[in-house]
Amino acid sequence: MDAYKYQDNYEGYAHTDGYYPGNESNPEEDAQSDVTEGHDEEDEIYEGEYQGIPHPDDVKAKKTKMASSREDDLRGQADLMAERMEDEEELAHQYEAIMDECGHGRFQWILFFVLGLALMADGVEVFVVSFALPSAEKDMCLSSSKKGMLGMIVYLGMMSGAFVLGGLADKLGRKRVLSMSLALNASFASISSFVQGYGAFLFCRLISGIGIGGALPIPFAYFSEFLSREKRGEHLSWLGIFWMTGGIYASAMAWSIIPHYGWGFSMGTHYHYHSWRVFVIVCALPCTVSLVALRFMPESPRFLLEMGKHDEAWMILKKVHDTNMRAKGTPEKVFTAVHEEALEMSCAESQFLPLTPVVWCGFQVWDNAQYCLLGPYRMNTLVLAVVWFTMAFSYYGLTVWFPDMIRYFQEEEYKSKMKVFFGEHVFGATINFTMENQIHQHGKLVNDKFTKMYFKHVLFEDTFFDECYFEDVTSTDTYFKNCTIESTVFYNTVEQVIARVEDFCFIHTLASATLTLKLCDGQRLVQAAQSVLPGNIISALLMDRIGRLKMIGGSMLISAGCCFFLFFGNSESAMIGWQCLFCGASIAAWNALDVVTVELYPTTQRATAFGILNGLCKFGAILGNTIFASFVGITKVVPILLAATSLVGGGLIALRLPETREQVLM
Numbered sequence: 001m002d003a004y005k006y007q008d009n010y011e012g013y014a015h016t017d018g019y020y021p022g023n024e025s026n027p028e029e030d031a032q033s034d035v036t037e038g039h040d041e042e043d044e045i046y047e048g049e050y051q052g053i054p055h056p057d058d059v060k061a062k063k064t065k066m067a068s069s070r071e072d073d074l075r076g077q078a079d080l081m082a083e084r085m086e087d088e089e090e091l092a093h094q095y096e097a098i099m100d101e102c103g104h105g106r107f108q109w110i111l112f113f114v115l116g117l118a119l120m121a122d123g124v125e126v127f128v129v130s131f132a133l134p135s136a137e138k139d140m141c142l143s144s145s146k147k148g149m150l151g152m153i154v155y156l157g158m159m160s161g162a163f164v165l166g167g168l169a170d171k172l173g174r175k176r177v178l179s180m181s182l183a184l185n186a187s188f189a190s191i192s193s194f195v196q197g198y199g200a201f202l203f204c205r206l207i208s209g210i211g212i213g214g215a216l217p218i219p220f221a222y223f224s225e226f227l228s229r230e231k232r233g234e235h236l237s238w239l240g241i242f243w244m245t246g247g248i249y250a251s252a253m254a255w256s257i258i259p260h261y262g263w264g265f266s267m268g269t270h271y272h273y274h275s276w277r278v279f280v281i282v283c284a285l286p287c288t289v290s291l292v293a294l295r296f297m298p299e300s301p302r303f304l305l306e307m308g309k310h311d312e313a314w315m316i317l318k319k320v321h322d323t324n325m326r327a328k329g330t331p332e333k334v335f336t337a338v339h340e341e342a343l344e345m346s347c348a349e350s351q352f353l354p355l356t357p358v359v360w361c362g363f364q365v366w367d368n369a370q371y372c373l374l375g376p377y378r379m380n381t382l383v384l385a386v387v388w389f390t391m392a393f394s395y396y397g398l399t400v401w402f403p404d405m406i407r408y409f410q411e412e413e414y415k416s417k418m419k420v421f422f423g424e425h426v427f428g429a430t431i432n433f434t435m436e437n438q439i440h441q442h443g444k445l446v447n448d449k450f451t452k453m454y455f456k457h458v459l460f461e462d463t464f465f466d467e468c469y470f471e472d473v474t475s476t477d478t479y480f481k482n483c484t485i486e487s488t489v490f491y492n493t494v495e496q497v498i499a500r501v502e503d504f505c506f507i508h509t510l511a512s513a514t515l516t517l518k519l520c521d522g523q524r525l526v527q528a529a530q531s532v533l534p535g536n537i538i539s540a541l542l543m544d545r546i547g548r549l550k551m552i553g554g555s556m557l558i559s560a561g562c563c564f565f566l567f568f569g570n571s572e573s574a575m576i577g578w579q580c581l582f583c584g585a586s587i588a589a590w591n592a593l594d595v596v597t598v599e600l601y602p603t604t605q606r607a608t609a610f611g612i613l614n615g616l617c618k619f620g621a622i623l624g625n626t627i628f629a630s631f632v633g634i635t636k637v638v639p640i641l642l643a644a645t646s647l648v649g650g651g652l653i654a655l656r657l658p659e660t661r662e663q664v665l666m
Helices: 002-017 027-035 041-050 056-102 106-140 144-172 174-192 198-215 217-224 229-239 241-257 275-282 285-294 301-306 310-327 339-343 358-374 378-417 519-530 532-546 548-568 572-600 606-629 637-654
Strands: 265-267 271-273 419-422 425-427 435-441 444-446 449-451 454-461 464-466 469-471 474-476 479-491 497-507
Touching (some): 106 144, 106 198, 106 217, 106 285, 144 174, 144 198, 144 358, 174 198, 174 275, 198 217, 198 606, 217 229, 241 532, 301 310, 358 378, 378 548, 378 606, 548 637, 572 606
Parallel strands (some): 435 454, 454 479, 469 479, 479 497
Antiparallel strands (some): 265 271
């Protein structure tokens, strides 16, 4: 038994060590085992683990786990975004209900006129340089390239100002940034009327343009946040009338001030303050008045709620309600929107950090711009950009092309009717009538008196003046070329002399080209501005009835039709008529674009998006002005086809935008 026990134990040990007698190994199998030793898959992986190499199955399992985790994260983010959008929409409806309770009354009308003056300042700024330039070019001795740069610099300033100031309005507040914008424009516009050099004047107009760049995007965003859904489209369209009023104001002031050259003064021989400078400073008055009135207006409560300033927003809403109720004769009506409800209405409170550092504001403006261009609103921004650009390219291009073509027709007519006087001698005559479209060559005028008369497109060439007297004489495009003037007095008249001067004097003289702004030019500009009024009224009344998109598309297509009729406009009167019709038809599209741009974007990006699109609009204006002006006197086919094609394409693309008539402000 002991032997068997010992044998069993031994067999167990033998089995463990691989030396069990009944399992003797085959030499061939042993040889194969030796050959494949070290190449077993499990042994190889085991050795890789010692080297820090993970198991492939573990890698696959980890990737599967990470992918599922990522899907869960994305699903969670999507759910979070959807939940947040649902909350924002709910909060927007709550704010809409509060604005319905506040009503539309005295407060909105006061704000309407204050912001309207800011828009009026923007309209004035577009026309100031073009009106003042004919007189300013004589004072500053401007070449054609300098004149072109001076006309373009305002648009460049407005383009950059719209982007920067519009973005800041979403971070610092509508009222604060609009006040900064108006202050910048008013101060530098006023300074530009006093500076003498071309470089200083150019710089002042640039900064003035940057300042006024915020006067278009901010008022629309600002005013829309005090309006209920039923009133928004109509009253934002009424606000656009002030831009037209700015054009009429600039035309009227230029017409009534610039010809009165005696309104200026001189200090020595180096400083001259002529009437066109008075016109420049008078054009800054709407901006100044708006700036002062804006101090008494509150910040947008919708913006304050986004900033988390609930107490201040609630107090402003209560003030709006009480002001309107007192005006309606029901001061006892209580504002029922409880403070606790307003406290919950912050859509993005956690996103905003302190806004005092300029660098932080810059980063925030850039983030907002990227959100509009690359975020969920990128398709809307792209479509709006195309519509804004095509509209600006056609409208501003044609508004510059119309006056140039009218002037071209005038010049052709003048050339055909020009009278030439050669070798004419006049002695002791008194001339008190208008001399127009005449050339006097190799003549002689002795002891002649020119009094209370008007020279219009008159050239004296190689003419001799002796003991002549000029009193209260005004002129347009009148020159004395290679003339000899002896013993002649110019009293309260022009210095437009290119002559050999021997003995004469100027007393209370006027500048050359005193009536550079011709009466007919002023009338045409006022007529073009007034033609916008019917379109403004119609668009305001129909904006909430037929919708924004139909208004944009219909207006742009009608404007394109007006372009084709320009093929038949071969006279000055025909061009004026089609210009008025075109401006009246296109204003409805501008108003609808303003409204739909405001309504498509949330509060935190509204002014930024408007600023970007308005900056693009100014770029389209610069491009249109440059291209269309280059074809004046060459052909009118290219400008007409370019304008019509742009308007048709933009009008059709606008139909891809979502209709916002029934949408609350997000």
